[in-house]
Amino acid sequence: MNWTVRLAVNGEPRTLALDDPRVTLLDLLRERLHLTGTKKGCDRGQCGACTVLVDGRRINSCLTLAVSLDGAAITTIEGLAQGDRLHPVQEAFIAHDALQCGFCTPGQIMSAVGLINEGQAGDDPERVREGMSGNLCRCSAYVGIVEAVRDAQATLTDKERAA
Ligand code: FES
Numbered sequence: 189m190n191w192t193v194r195l196a197v198n199g200e201p202r203t204l205a206l207d208d209p210r211v212t213l214l215d216l217l218r219e220r221l222h223l224t225g226t227k228k229g230c231d232r233g234q235c236g237a238c239t240v241l242v243d244g245r246r247i248n249s250c251l252t253l254a255v256s257l258d259g260a261a262i263t264t265i266e267g268l269a270q271g272d273r274l275h276p277v278q279e280a281f282i283a284h285d286a287l288q289c290g291f292c293t294p295g296q297i298m299s300a301v302g303l304i305n306e307g308q309a310g311d312d313p314e315r316v317r318e319g320m321s322g323n324l325c326r327c328s329a330y331v332g333i334v335e336a337v338r339d340a341q342a343t344l345t346d347k348e349r350a351a
């Protein structure tokens with residue numbers, strides 16, 4: 189038996205036949221679509237390395253069955269930059285040296301984009317830390333991560349005001 193799921197992945201319509209309804213969005217992205225920027229850390233909802241946006245909201249893709257997302261729009265780390273122009277959150281992570289090994293970074297960045305979209309980032313470091321608490325960093329780059337999120341939030345708010 190086959191299950192079909194239609195997704196828009198980084199703006200591109202995809203129709204995918206699954207032979208197992210238990211395939212997670214994470215495995216679908218990495219193994220079928222070769223979008224390996226989304227990382228598999230714990231594979232059980234504890235580390236946030238697999239964070240992507242579904243219809244603009246952040247989720248742990250390791251906990252989400254692909255078949256449950258028929259019709260959804262998925263954004264992964266590969267979909268953030270526009271050509272050579274990085275997303276402001278990506279630029280802020282570089283500017284604030286918010287990574288060491290980089291394994292958690294795609295998930296951190298997607299989570300930050302989601303947090304800012306939700307209007308929940310604010311300028312308070314404690315609030316940012318709380319909002320990003322589902323994303324663990326084994327290298328403990330948290331100081332830079334919080335600064336990057338605050339900086340990106342300010343940049344994006346300024347852009348909104350100017351628009
Ligand atoms: S791999 Fe999904 S939360 Fe860790």
Ligand code: FES
Nearest residue numbers: 288290325326327
């Ligand atoms: S930069 Fe290494 S796990 Fe976060």
